Each structure stands twice: as structure tokens, then as C-alpha cells.
Amino acid sequence: MAGVSVVGTDTTIGRLGTAWGPVWQVRGYEDVRQVLFDDRFQPVRPTSAVNVLLAEGRFDEASRLRERDPDAAADGSGGTEFDNATRVLRLRVMNTVAAPHNVRRRTGEMRKLADELSRHLAALPPPVNASQGYTAPLCARAMRVLLGISADESARFVSYVGSSTSAAGIAGVSPRVRDLIGRRQRDPRPDVVSDLVATVHDRRQLAQLTNVFTWLLMGSNWEVPSAVIDFALAQLFANPAQHRRLAADPDLLYTAVEETFRLFVAAEVERGGLVRRAVADVELGGVPVRAGDFVLADVAAANRDPRVFPDPAAFDAGRWPNPHLTFGHGTFMCKFIPMSRALVATGLHSLLAAVPGIRPAAAPAGPDPTERIRGDEFEDLWVTW
Numbered sequence: 001m002a003g004v005s006v007v008g009t010d011t012t013i014g015r016l017g018t019a020w021g022p023v024w025q026v027r028g029y030e031d032v033r034q035v036l037f038d039d040r041f042q043p044v045r046p047t048s049a050v051n052v053l054l055a056e057g058r059f060d061e062a063s064r065l066r067e068r069d070p071d072a073a074a075d076g077s078g079g080t081e082f083d084n085a086t087r088v089l090r091l092r093v094m095n096t097v098a099a100p101h102n103v104r105r106r107t108g109e110m111r112k113l114a115d116e117l118s119r120h121l122a123a124l125p126p127p128v129n130a131s132q133g134y135t136a137p138l139c140a141r142a143m144r145v146l147l148g149i150s151a152d153e154s155a156r157f158v159s160y161v162g163s164s165t166s167a168a169g170i171a172g173v174s175p176r177v178r179d180l181i182g183r184r185q186r187d188p189r190p191d192v193v194s195d196l197v198a199t200v201h202d203r204r205q206l207a208q209l210t211n212v213f214t215w216l217l218m219g220s221n222w223e224v225p226s227a228v229i230d231f232a233l234a235q236l237f238a239n240p241a242q243h244r245r246l247a248a249d250p251d252l253l254y255t256a257v258e259e260t261f262r263l264f265v266a267a268e269v270e271r272g273g274l275v276r277r278a279v280a281d282v283e284l285g286g287v288p289v290r291a292g293d294f295v296l297a298d299v300a301a302a303n304r305d306p307r308v309f310p311d312p313a314a315f316d317a318g319r320w321p322n323p324h325l326t327f328g329h330g331t332f333m334c335k336f337i338p339m340s341r342a343l344v345a346t347g348l349h350s351l352l353a354a355v356p357g358i359r360p361a362a363a364p365a366g367p368d369p370t371e372r373i374r375g376d377e378f379e380d381l382w383v384t385w
């Protein structure tokens with residue numbers, strides 16, 4: 001991507017030169033918050049091949065594809081229309097899965113799972129790969145726990161969980177989800193799959209529900225909290241004084257988790273920010289943004305704005321208040337926040353308790369002895385104690 005020229009009144013808005021055309025990059029906390037909150041800025045929905053690239057902030061590639069294949073921009077290149085029915089169903093499922101009573105109902109199981117996995121890890125001869133051997137299996141299984149999938153049923157999904165959103169992964173998970181739904185129709189249980197299945201009345205709705213459950217169980221969802229736990233460990237390793245502080249005062253767990261979220265940079269943000277398209281003329285930080293313009297809300301920069309976060313580069317396990325924007329803001333804000341917080345806190349707490357002397361280690365020569373789940377998308381995080 002070409003360089004940024006700064007045009008905002010207080011250097012928080014820059015203009016990126018891309019092959020697609022100028023794109024506003026918004027970096028100051030208040031302006032990023034406005035972009036995410038103001039419905040005149042809408043996400044780009046992946047309704048065409050070009051929009052898929054635009055939605056991911058890959059403007060140069062989108063421009064090349066539009067030139068090569070005008071059909072790939074079929075819906076007018078960069079529109080904000082999308083399959084609303086899918087989003088609405090996803091949100092309905094998310095509301096049920098992440099509802100406080102479901103989270104409460106499953107928290108004990110989640111803790112038990114974290115404790116089992118961390119004890120298992122602690123019994124292995126170090127060094128071990130904590131990402132493959134702990135955080136990834138924990139988060140993959142936690143998603144199944146939330147859906148009420150029992151330990152026996154869970155085994156059927158194991159070899160597919162690491163396949164992210166690949167066609168092979170979907171082809172593997174989807175029939176298992178159909179099986180599960182069939183079992184819950186015949187024999188309902190006190191879980192969200194049974195609750196949701198009871199609300200659908202035709203085959204089309206059932207197929208849509210199957211797709212949403214399949215989507216939920218795919219790596220692209222649970223890999224994010226897993227990466228956050230890895231990142232929390234990396235922050236503690238890089239800041240031994242904060243690690244000692246947390247060990248001495250377990251009450252800091254929740255502020256440490258929040259600080260981890262503040263500094264965590266999700267893949268879409270790493271590409272420049274959350275992508276929005278203005279659907280009306282808007283003035284932003286003194287800059288006139290025109291309808292149709294693209295805007296990148298650089299959440300990572302906003303989370304490091306020194307006007308809001310003193311000493312922003314420092315990992316401060318006790319930082320409070322911590323109004324970070326890592327989960328977004330406004331209409332499209334993440335629907336999984338309480339669960340993500342609980343999962344990261346439980347995962348971190350259990351590992352630190354089971355392996356108090358945990359510290360980084362170099363990767364050994366030879367094969368990885370930790371249990372590998374299919375798919376190799378995870379960063380390795382080698383630890384010893």
C-alpha cells in the first residue's frame with residue numbers, strides 16, 4: 001500500500017494512496033470511535049469477489065481484479081448490501097450461545113476443561129508447544145462446550161477443528177453438525193442446539209441453522225481467543241515485572257486480560273483497520289469524507305492513543321479504565337465479548353496456576369511432541385518451567 005499523507009486537523013486522519021483510489025485511514029481514538037459508531041459508515045459485505053477483497057482492506061488487489069474481470073465486481077463494486085438473513089440468523093444464534101444463562105451454565109465445564117488440559121500439559125516433559133498443546137484445543141473444545149456438545153460427541157469433531165474455513169473443514173464439520181441436530185430433534189437436552197432447533201419449522205431454516213453452527217465451530221472463530229491467550233502469555237514473558245505482579249495478586253487477572261485485548265491486533269486490523277464505506281457525506285476530524293469513500297478504522301492505533309491511554313506502549317496488568325476498541329464499537333460490535341473475556345481469563349488463570357514457573361523456551365529440533373490438531377495455522381509458543 002502506498003504511503004499515508006496526513007490531512008486531519010490533529011494528525012489522526014491520513015489519506016492512503018491505493019490502486020483503488022484514495023482511502024481514509026483514521027487513527028485517533030475519538031475519530032475511530034466515531035467511524036465505528038456512526039451508521040453512515042457501513043461495513044463492506046462480501047457480495048462479490050471484488051467486495052471480498054475490499055471488505056478485507058485489500059484495495060490494490062481489488063483494483064487489479066476489477067480491471068481483469070469486470071464481472072467480479074458484479075454488484076457495483078464496493079456496495080454495502082449483503083445477505084441480511086444470514087447475519088440476522090447468526091446474531092440470533094450468537095445471542096443464544098453467548099446469553100448470560102448459557103455462559104453461566106457452561107462456565108464450570110469450561111473451567112474443568114481448562115484445568116484438565118493445563119494439568120495434562122504440566123505433566124509433559126518441557127519444552128512444550130503451549131499453543132498447539134493447550135490454547136488451541138481449549139478454545140476449540142470450549143466452543144463445543146458452549147453448544148452443549150458432550151465429551152463423547154466432541155470426539156467426532158476433533159480431526160476437523162483446525163481446518164479454519166477451508167472447504168475440507170466445512171465438508172468435515174457440516175455432516176457432524178447435521179448428525180448432532182438430528183440427535184437433539186429426537187432427544188432434546190438442556191442446551192442451545194436443542195433450544196434453537198425447536199424454533200425452526202422447515203428444511204430451509206434447518207439448513208441455515210446447520211450452516212451457522214458449522215461456521216461457529218470452524219477455526220476462524222475459536223482461533224481468535226486462542227491467539228489472544230497466546231498473546232497474553234507472550235506479553236507476560238516480555239514483561240517479567242508484570243508477570244510477577246499478576247502472580248502475587250490474582251485479582252489483577254481481569255485487568256490483565258483487558259490489557260491483553262487492548263494490545264492484541266486482530267488479523268483484519270493488522271491489514272490497516274476495520275473497513276467501512278461512507279454511505280453519506282460526513283465530516284470526520286475536520287476532513288470532508290464523501291459518500292462512497294472507503295475508510296479504515298485503525299483500532300490498533302486508537303488503542304495506543306496517548307490522549308486516552310497513558311504510556312500506551314506499556315503492558316500494564318492493572319490498567320484501568322481501559323476503554324479499548326478491540327471488539328469494535330456500535331452496531332457491529334463483537335457479539336461474543338463476555339464469552340471471549342471469560343474464556344481468555346479462564347485459560348490464562350488455569351495455565352498459570354498449573355505451571356507457575358512458566359517461561360519461554362526455544363523450539364526443540366525434531367517433531368512437535370504436543371498433540372497436534374489438524375491445520376497448521378497457529379503460531380508456535382514454546383514454553384518451559
Ligand code: HEM
Binds near residue numbers: 224275329336
Ligand atoms: C476473542 C477475540 C475476539 C475479538 C478481538 C473480536 C473482535 C471483533 C470485532 C473488532 C468485531 C467488529 C467488526 C467490525 O466492526 O467490522 C467483531 C464482530 C463480531 N464478532 Fe468478534 N471477536 C472475537 C471473538 C469472537 C468469537 C469467538 C466469535 C464467534 C464465535 C465472534 C463473533 C463475532 C460476530 C458474529 C461479529 C459480527 C457482529 C455483527 O455483524 O454485527 N467474535 N468481533
